[in-house]
Amino acid sequence: xxxxxxxxxxxxxxxxxxxxxNVFAEVKNPDTIIVATIGDVHTLDPHFAYDTAxxxxxxxVYENLIAYKGESVTEFIPLLATEVPTVENGLIxxxxxxxxxxxxKGVKFHNGYELTPEDVAYxxxxxxxxxxxxxxxxxxxxxxxxxxxxxxxxxxxxxxSSWGDLFTEDGKLKPGFEKVMREIYDMIDKAVEVQGxxxxxxxxxxxxxxxxxxxxxxxxxxxxxxRWCIEQGDWxxxxxxxxxxxxxxxxxxxxYERMNGTGPFxxxxxxxxxxxxxxxxxxxWRGPAKVKYVLIxxxxxxxxxxxxxxxxxxxxxxxxxxxxxxxxxxxxxxxIRGLPTLAIQAALFNLNIKIEGNPYVGSGKLDGEGIPSDFxxxxxxxxxxxxxxxxxxxxxxxxxxxxLQPTGIVPKGLLGYNPDGPKYSFNMEKAKEEFMKAWNGExxxxxxxxxxxxxxxxxxxxxxxEMLARNARKLNPKFRIxxxxxxxxxxxxxxxxGNLPLFIxxxxxxxxxxxxxxxxxxxxxxxxxxxxxxxxxxLAKREFDPLIEKAMTIGDSKEREKIYFEIQKKEHEYAPHIxxxxxxxxxxxxTWIKGWYYNPMRPxxxxxxxxxxxx
Amino acid sequence: MIAYIxxxxxxxxxxxxxVTFLVFFMMQFLDPVQRLSAYIKSPEELKNLTTEDLxxxxxxxxxxxxxxxxYFDWLKKVLKFDLGWSEVAHQPVKDAILNRFPATLxxxxxxxxxxxxxxxxLGVISAVHRDRLLDQAIRVFxxxxxxxxxxxxxxxxxxxxxxxxxLFPPGRLSLWAQNIVSSPxxxxxxxxxxxxxxxxxxxxxxxxxxxxxxxxxxxxxxxxWAFILRITRxxxxxxxxxxxxxxxxxxxxxxxxxxxxxxxxxxxIPVVTVxxxxxxxxxxxxxxxxxxxDYPGIGRLAASAAQQLDYPLILGITLFDALLLVLGxxxxxxxxxxxxxxxxxx
Numbered sequence: 001x002x003x004x005x006x007x008x009x010x011x012x013x014x015x016x017x018x019x020x021x022n023v024f025a026e027v028k029n030p031d032t033i034i035v036a037t038i039g040d041v042h043t044l045d046p047h048f049a050y051d052t053a054x055x056x057x058x059x060x061v062y063e064n065l066i067a068y069k070g071e072s073v074t075e076f077i078p079l080l081a082t083e084v085p086t087v088e089n090g091l092i093x094x095x096x097x098x099x100x101x102x103x104x105k106g107v108k109f110h111n112g113y114e115l116t117p118e119d120v121a122y123x124x125x126x127x128x129x130x131x132x133x134x135x136x137x138x139x140x141x142x143x144x145x146x147x148x149x150x151x152x153x154x155x156x157x158x159x160x161s162s163w164g165d166l167f168t169e170d171g172k173l174k175p176g177f178e179k180v181m182r183e184i185y186d187m188i189d190k191a192v193e194v195q196g197x198x199x200x201x202x203x204x205x206x207x208x209x210x211x212x213x214x215x216x217x218x219x220x221x222x223x224x225x226x227r228w229c230i231e232q233g234d235w236x237x238x239x240x241x242x243x244x245x246x247x248x249x250x251x252x253x254x255x256y257e258r259m260n261g262t263g264p265f266x267x268x269x270x271x272x273x274x275x276x277x278x279x280x281x282x283x284x285w286r287g288p289a290k291v292k293y294v295l296i297x298x299x300x301x302x303x304x305x306x307x308x309x310x311x312x313x314x315x316x317x318x319x320x321x322x323x324x325x326x327x328x329x330x331x332x333x334x335x336i337r338g339l340p341t342l343a344i345q346a347a348l349f350n351l352n353i354k355i356e357g358n359p360y361v362g363s364g365k366l367d368g369e370g371i372p373s374d375f376x377x378x379x380x381x382x383x384x385x386x387x388x389x390x391x392x393x394x395x396x397x398x399x400x401x402x403x404l405q406p407t408g409i410v411p412k413g414l415l416g417y418n419p420d421g422p423k424y425s426f427n428m429e430k431a432k433e434e435f436m437k438a439w440n441g442e443x444x445x446x447x448x449x450x451x452x453x454x455x456x457x458x459x460x461x462x463x464x465x466e467m468l469a470r471n472a473r474k475l476n477p478k479f480r481i482x483x484x485x486x487x488x489x490x491x492x493x494x495x496x497x498g499n500l501p502l503f504i505x506x507x508x509x510x511x512x513x514x515x516x517x518x519x520x521x522x523x524x525x526x527x528x529x530x531x532x533x534x535x536x537x538x539l540a541k542r543e544f545d546p547l548i549e550k551a552m553t554i555g556d557s558k559e560r561e562k563i564y565f566e567i568q569k570k571e572h573e574y575a576p577h578i579x580x581x582x583x584x585x586x587x588x589x590x591t592w593i594k595g596w597y598y599n600p601m602r603p604x605x606x607x608x609x610x611x612x613x614x615x
Numbered sequence: 616m617i618a619y620i621x622x623x624x625x626x627x628x629x630x631x632x633x634v635t636f637l638v639f640f641m642m643q644f645l646d647p648v649q650r651l652s653a654y655i656k657s658p659e660e661l662k663n664l665t666t667e668d669l670x671x672x673x674x675x676x677x678x679x680x681x682x683x684x685x686y687f688d689w690l691k692k693v694l695k696f697d698l699g700w701s702e703v704a705h706q707p708v709k710d711a712i713l714n715r716f717p718a719t720l721x722x723x724x725x726x727x728x729x730x731x732x733x734x735x736x737l738g739v740i741s742a743v744h745r746d747r748l749l750d751q752a753i754r755v756f757x758x759x760x761x762x763x764x765x766x767x768x769x770x771x772x773x774x775x776x777x778x779x780x781x782l783f784p785p786g787r788l789s790l791w792a793q794n795i796v797s798s799p800x801x802x803x804x805x806x807x808x809x810x811x812x813x814x815x816x817x818x819x820x821x822x823x824x825x826x827x828x829x830x831x832x833x834x835x836x837x838x839x840w841a842f843i844l845r846i847t848r849x850x851x852x853x854x855x856x857x858x859x860x861x862x863x864x865x866x867x868x869x870x871x872x873x874x875x876x877x878x879x880x881x882x883x884i885p886v887v888t889v890x891x892x893x894x895x896x897x898x899x900x901x902x903x904x905x906x907x908x909d910y911p912g913i914g915r916l917a918a919s920a921a922q923q924l925d926y927p928l929i930l931g932i933t934l935f936d937a938l939l940l941v942l943g944x945x946x947x948x949x950x951x952x953x954x955x956x957x958x959x960x961x
Contacts, residue, residue: 029790040656042705050659133671134655136665162667190949249675249699251616251707271796272705272714273919277797295790299909303770307778313790455658489645489652489924492661496648496669505658520662530666 023351027592027612028312032293036305036314040298041276041548044267045128045255046222048248050136052508056296056604057276058219062261063108065120065199067216073342073512076215077108078106078113080262081225093300096555101199107285110259120235122226124192124201124593128132129235132247136220139213140508146204148525150246153184163246172525175241175525184238192250207308217601218511219504225320228260248409253368260552261377264608274298288593290611296604309333309590315588316605321399323393324586332591337402339585340413341507342600344360344406346444346577347464347502349376349385352533354498360451361501366439368446368478371501375448377535378569380438380536383576384423385502389433389464398460399583406579408568413600415557416442416514416564422572431475447478450501455483461504464580481585495531503531504580512601514564515552523548536576543570555588616952623945625936633932634937642926644807647678651927653702685832698934699927703919708931711916716935717806718787719912721824722905723897724807726832731890734840738847738881738886745852753844761841769834769907773919776830783829785909792823833906835901839893846889847882854882884955891947898943899936 007325037055046058065081085091091100107115114284123142131137131150138148144347147153151163156527158180160166166177173181193200203210232254235245250256257265260284265278278294297314299305308314311328318325328335355364355373362370376382391405404412407421426567436444452469454461462485469481487493494500505528510516520526524540544567551563587594595609626754642650651673655661664672692699696709704711724874737753744750760768776783787809788796795801795817796808804814809828812821854860855878863877864870867954913932920928 032790034790039707050663133668134660134662136663138663162671164671249700250702250705272711273916275702297909298785299785300915301906301909304773304907304909307773308785310778311784313783313784487652487922489649491658492655493646493648494650495661496666505661506661508659525667527661527663591881 001498004006009033012230014144014327014566016462017058017086026301027184027614029199030612031291032179033291033294033605033610034308034314035294035469036299036308037296037317037318038298038300038602039318040273041270041296043256044259045253046219046224047130047137048132048135048253048256048518049219050134052603053389053608055219057259057267057270057278058222058261059217059263059603060278060294060605060607061259061261061267062219062222062224062262062457064216064218064221065214066211067599068599068602071597073212073601076211076555078104079216080120084604086288092224096208096210096402097100097203098489099201099203099368100195101201101434103197103199105516106287107262109228109262110281110282111225111228113225113227113260114349115223115262117197117199119226119586120199120223121192121194121222122229123239125188125222125246126224126229126235128188128191129242129245130248131251134540135580136218136442136510139218142207143203143207143210143213144201145187150184152186154180157184165463171244173241181243182239184288185242187244201252206553206555207474207561209511211514212511212513212601215511215601217599217603218464219603223262224255225508225550229255233246255387263286265294265353268293275438281445286608291607294605294607303349303507307407309588312590316587319586319588323588324400333589333591334593336596337584339409339587339598340600341583341585342411342413342512343506344409344411344521344582345504345506345580346409347389347504347580348470348528348532348577349382349536349575350498350503350533351535351539352498358497358499360494362449362500365572366442366448367445371448374535376452376501378438378443379433379574381443383424384434384438385468386429386436386575386578387427388468388475389424389580390426390467390471391581394464394467398463399581402584402586403581406582408564409521410514410564411509411517411566414509414512414514414515414517416561416568418565421565421568424575426471428471431471436480444476447480449480450483451484452502453479453484453486454504455491455498457489464504465502498533500531509601514560515548518544518551518564518567521577522567532576533596539574539576543574583608616949619720619944620949623941623948630941631937632680634933636686638926638930639682639689639935643682644788647824650678650924650926651676653923656702656923657705661845667822675821689927693829693934696933700924701920701928701931703923703925703928704916709926711928712913712931712935715911715916716911717901718827718910719898719905719914721807721809722828722831722835722901722912722952723894723911725809725828726897727894729891730839730893731843731886733836734843734848735883735886737840738844739874739882741844741848742851742855742882754841754848757841757844760837760839763836763838765901765903766821767909768837769830769904772830776833783826785827785830785907787824787827787910788820789823789827792820795820795835827908827910831901831904831910834904834908835897842893843886843890846887846927850885851878856877857881882949887950887954891943891950895940895943896938924961925951 041057042051042054043049044057046062050057063079065079066076066084067079069075069077073519079086082104083091083102085099097392103117103533104122127137132300142148152158154163156175166174170176191202210448234254257270262283264281266281268277268279270276275295275297280289280292282288305317309317353373354360355361364370366372394403395403405423407418410416433512452465454465465483467484472481495503507520520528522540522544524537524545529540547563547567551560556561592612592614594611594613654672701708701711732881739755741750772787803816804811808824809821812824845929860873860878863873900912900917902914902918905912905914917932921930
């Protein structure tokens with residue numbers, strides 16, 4: 001009897017459950033937008049953050065002076081400023097060296113403090129002073145002071161070899177440097193000035209992308225409350241010992257885990273490594289957002305994210321490209337494809353490979369068993385490899401067709417993108433021709449052997465490298481390339497040592513301007529050039545630097561475009577890298593999410609525009 | 616007994632010292648730039664870092680100093696209960712461990728009963744029905760679980776319980792329950808949501824937390840049953856042939872009593888040790904189960920620390936696990952003495 005009732009209960013319960021799941025057609029958690037992703041928030045300080053996961057939170061909590069208009073990356077709307085400066089309205093003056101922003105009145109920060117022009121000036125000065133290593137401050141420093149870092153600035157002004165030379169062991173400023181530090185402070189102080197209810201920026205040089213740098217989407221231009229920052233123990237806004245606030249350690253930064261913006265959402269909780277929760281700002285000056293809460297969860301496992309999406313417990317999830325087919329037929333899911341991202345991936349040649357103790361270059365000589373240090377210094381070797389890459393197969397296999405072959409370093413969607421620009425195509429004949437010319441025919445005769453590394457887990461890089469290796473071998477059996485996956489730590493170490501003959505790197509736009517792409521990839525001071533060796537730097541100095549600098553002095557976009565076309569023609573000619581692809585983004589969410597739009601510069605969701613409704 | 620416990624506790628610092636020294640020693644095989652990868656986590660972060668910047672970061676974090684200096688600096692800080700900063704967890708190592716441990720503890724506490732108790736029952740049944748159909752069936756069932764990779768079985772369980780049936784979701788709490796827990800009125804006494812829920816008078820929170828434990832517990836149980844079962848079974852078989860069992864039977868004691876009172880009690884002694892080690896294993900975190908069920912415990916933390924070479928966190932967790940292991944072993948030893956009076960802890 002007892003047993004029978006247990007079995008009966010089991011059935012009744014199971015039936016209830018089965019029915020209950022088929023019923024939930026209505027919107028789950030209508031008040032909360034839940035995103036399940038893999039991104040890890042690093043910091044909540046807008047001047048420290050330089051990654052999209054942190055940027056997404058900052059984007060929804062803080063605000064900038066201006067913002068991109070909807071999907072556009074060229075048109076702006078005023079946000080905390082009341083007008084977007086133009087030459088016509090007289091707010092851009094002196095040939096683009098003065099920008100004036102009238103500041104909005106009556107806006108309140110989340111803690112109730114009122115926004116003042118002082119706050120705006122303080123925010124930009126703080127960004128310049130913070131200048132953390134590898135951080136985003138260069139984007140404000142470069143246009144305003146003409147130096148990319150405070151380190152460059154002190155090297156020039158104080159004639160020391162590094163920032164550290166200014167200080168004693170216990171961190172005190174060495175005597176004799178007070179004057180120069182005061183001089184630098186004055187430069188920072190004068191670059192942004194309050195005039196009544198306006199804030200005036202004085203640029204060191206005309207800087208065409210300046211408004212893009214200030215636009216929303218960029219966390220480094222967020223506006224903080226001066227009074228609140230000082231209360232948190234941040235820089236007090238005075239010249240005394242201002243240098244102490246430069247390059248803080250992440251955890252010692254007063255704004256590391258606190259936020260106080262003017263934006264549509266305020267921070268409720270950052271549970272580190274787990275989730276970030278935001279709550280609607282009821283007093284938002286443009287009117288409160290439509291949803292009350294936003295929850296951004298970190299869920300590492302794809303299968304788990306998929307089930308969360310399927311059951312409606314997540315509204316949007318991150319989907320690795322290869323898993324898209326798994327959800328294509330899922331009910332209640334919307335997939336939007338073909339969203340152009342402003343990011344380029346390239347395989348870069350190292351023109352001065354380190355040979356000593358390098359396990360990736362074989363014998364280190366051109367004897368068929370290795371490659372010499374300057375193997376890629378021969379232009380024919382580089383071109384030969386460019387002809388060996390099979391874009392059609394790569395884009396079809398790896399990207400399900402959702403990527404473009406770049407025609408130059410400037411991606412589609414930006415000024416300077418040339419759809420008819422010269423590009424390499426997969427061509428064994430031409431590859432053979434180039435390799436036969438390389439090293440006076442020695443390469444073709446003797447062959448070579450080297451290793452391409454990829455950081456384990458990055459499938460697209462693995463496949464790209466393997467394709468190159470396969471095609472090289474097909475062309476000439478003496479061309480031997482080994483492809484090996486290593487831990488990121490090993491990869492990083494070998495990259496910085498100059499051990500990697502060829503390495504794959506990506507770049508995501510900081511601001512939508514061609515300068516942001518030609519600079520890192522083609523300028524002698526670019527971020528990646530250092531890993532390509534001194535011959536590459538020489539090449540850049542000779543061929544690219546003059547044009548890159550010239551393009552930045554020109555305001556007229558037609559004229560600028562011409563120069564970028566020319567730069568990319570040279571890029572094709574000298575082939576310092578193989579341009580692999582520009583990916584097309586995919587957005588996956590429940591159909592009940594409404595109000596979504598795409599802007600390639602936005603670091604994540606714009607939760608102010610979103611709401612949930614079945615119809 | 617007290618002297619024994621004290622002696623064991625006195626060895627503790629030396630064990631911890633040894634363990635951390637080993638981990639530190641192994642770090643010596645990595646060059647400073649490799650260890651910097653804890654601070655620069657992906658190629659994307661190289662965007663604006665020059666080689667000079669990298670060298671500056673190495674200096675700042677002291678990665679280029681001799682190993683002995685780094686180790687003693689670390690030790691000095693540990694003596695002040697400062698385990699350093701974890702780049703991976705974005706918080707001090709101590710906080711990271713203390714924040715994650717309640718979740719792991721909760722899972723372990725609730726998993727212990729089904730894993731061990733049912734495991735023992737299965738073992739006893741197997742032994743009693745030795746080589747008969749029931750025994751074979753139970754053993755095959757358990758061995759399948761033992762040999763199944765946890766990532767396969769975990770996903771299967773999640774798929775069935777959550778994907779198909781819509782019950783037992785991943786995570787630690789539902790959204791509404793999370794809202795209650797993070798509200799200021801809710802007091803966190805233990806960090807274990809089932810217990811805290813009850814203490815706060817929020818029965819629904821406690822039930823919700825339990826609901827989220829079902830998937831991981833089923834997974835862990837099935838994966839571990841074979842282990843407990845085999846020990847219990849063989850030790851039970853041995854006991855069933857002991858003279859005192861034969862005597863009991865000869866006296867005409869009912870078979871049930873013979874099995875449960877005479878044989879089982881004695882057979883359980885080796886199981887105590889194994890079960891103790893298993894609980895310790897659970898407390899150290901179960902990486903794959905936690906990852907699949909999106910359960911924020913120590914295991915997941917340890918895995919990301921190791922992957923990204925976040926050595927302050929690796930050392931912190933090593934220290935913590937070693938501490939657990941030594942204390943846990945001590946408790947097992949004491950239990951052993953209680954279960955088996957023949958064992959004297961002198």
